[in-house]
Amino acid sequence: METIIFSQKVAEDLGSYIKQLGYSRLGIITDSNTKVHCYPKLGQSLPEHVHFSFEAGESNKNLTTCTSIWQWMTDEGFDRKALIINLGGGVTGDMGGFCAATYKRGIRFINVPTTLLSQVDASVGGKLGIDFNGFKNHIGVFTQPEAVFISDLFLETLSEVELRSGYAEVIKHGLIKSKSYFDCLRTEGWQNQDWRGITERSVQIKKEVVEKDPKESGLRKILNFGHTIGHAFESYYLNTEKHLLHGEAIAVGMLCEAYLSNQKSGLPAQELAIIVEKILGIFGKFEFPEDHISGICDLCSQDKKNEGDKINFSLLRELGNCDFNIPVNKEEIQQAIIYYKSL
Ligand SMILES: NC(=O)c1ccc[n+]([C@@H]2O[C@H](COP(=O)([O-])OP(=O)(O)OC[C@H]3O[C@@H](n4cnc5c(N)ncnc54)[C@H](O)[C@@H]3O)[C@@H](O)[C@H]2O)c1
Numbered sequence: 001m002e003t004i005i006f007s008q009k010v011a012e013d014l015g016s017y018i019k020q021l022g023y024s025r026l027g028i029i030t031d032s033n034t035k036v037h038c039y040p041k042l043g044q045s046l047p048e049h050v051h052f053s054f055e056a057g058e059s060n061k062n063l064t065t066c067t068s069i070w071q072w073m074t075d076e077g078f079d080r081k082a083l084i085i086n087l088g089g090g091v092t093g094d095m096g097g098f099c100a101a102t103y104k105r106g107i108r109f110i111n112v113p114t115t116l117l118s119q120v121d122a123s124v125g126g127k128l129g130i131d132f133n134g135f136k137n138h139i140g141v142f143t144q145p146e147a148v149f150i151s152d153l154f155l156e157t158l159s160e161v162e163l164r165s166g167y168a169e170v171i172k173h174g175l176i177k178s179k180s181y182f183d184c185l186r187t188e189g190w191q192n193q194d195w196r197g198i199t200e201r202s203v204q205i206k207k208e209v210v211e212k213d214p215k216e217s218g219l220r221k222i223l224n225f226g227h228t229i230g231h232a233f234e235s236y237y238l239n240t241e242k243h244l245l246h247g248e249a250i251a252v253g254m255l256c257e258a259y260l261s262n263q264k265s266g267l268p269a270q271e272l273a274i275i276v277e278k279i280l281g282i283f284g285k286f287e288f289p290e291d292h293i294s295g296i297c298d299l300c301s302q303d304k305k306n307e308g309d310k311i312n313f314s315l316l317r318e319l320g321n322c323d324f325n326i327p328v329n330k331e332e333i334q335q336a337i338i339y340y341k342s343l
């Protein structure tokens with residue numbers, strides 16, 4: 001498992017950590033936004049290093065950018081003892097980590113996630129990769145970073161929509177694993193919270209689940225709650241003017257799947273109502289025409305292991321408890337989306 005360090009003085013702590021690690025050359029990878037907002041926060045504390053920055057955005061998490069990164073490592077003469085720091089959101093961590101894990105059969109890297117989403121989700125679990133020919137995270141490896149440094153200092157410059165997108169995963173952690181955590185997450189004034197406490201608790205939950213099932217043969221599937229229908233919304237509106245951030249799509253998906261949980265896995269109606277109130281209170285309602293529903297439904301069955309015409313879902317038994325491998329048919333999925341639309 002990766003070493004996760006929660007730090008209030010990240011520049012100093014990172015500086016002394018890498019010193020004791022030892023390396024031949026040090027390289028930092030940022031995207032064009034974290035270059036401006038996060039790189040200066042590490043200030044002069046880092047020893048001599050070289051810096052590579054790529055244009056921000058999921059559309060650059062591809063082989064072309066990897067080629068530039070590998071070329072930079074080669075031009076800088078990085079050997080097997082070189083060390084990489086990935087400073088940025090999930091795109092930087094996934095791609096910088098992938099490049100490091102494959103350069104000369106793997107050099108060491110440290111992740112410094114700077115979005116809430118990457119702090120609570122992408123930072124744990126060792127999944128690295130890039131998108132390929134329109135398929136998300138299609139090429140990749142499982143490799144652990146040397147360490148992950150998490151600091152709420154970076155969240156100060158994150159836009160509210162990006163912060164909210166990460167907050168969807170935080171809510172998911174409460175829903176699948178801890179009612180008391182879910183209960184203490186704010187609806188009103190959610191922007192001002194103890195983010196340090198939140199990242200610690202969320203990372204703890206994700207870690208516990210991943211440690212028990214690193215390769216997703218069973219339990220880890222509960223982390224997919226909200227994601228089967230959520231991904232379908234994300235893909236359906238990709239490259240349209242209604243496009244959704246990952247967490248915004250997962251918020252819609254969690255409401256649809258909470259409805260399915262009530263229908264199929266025992267989630268009490270009263271708890272469904274509490275979930276609806278919280279998620280709508282934070283994310284509002286995503287509006288879409290009725291004739292999109294069947295297209296969204298079709299996307300749910302893509303890339304999934306089906307059982308006949310059924311898809312396996314992770315669904316809540318109650319607040320804080322999630323089951324997995326529950327088969328759901330297409331009609332039921334359609335009903336769930338209609339339910340969301342009726343809210
Ligand atoms: N490996 C995993 O387990 C895992 C888990 C979840 C998501 N992911 C991946 O993570 C990616 C999404 O992560 P993300 O939402 O962090 O995306 P991202 O890295 O694109 O960051 C979102 C935006 O915020 C900007 N940004 C980042 N930090 C900032 C800061 N501190 N201040 C101001 N702006 C900042 C970025 O430049 C970008 O424009 C996806 O590619 C997804 O596939 C991976």
Ligand SMILES: [Zn+2]
Pocket residue numbers: 121169227246250
């Ligand atoms: Zn997610």
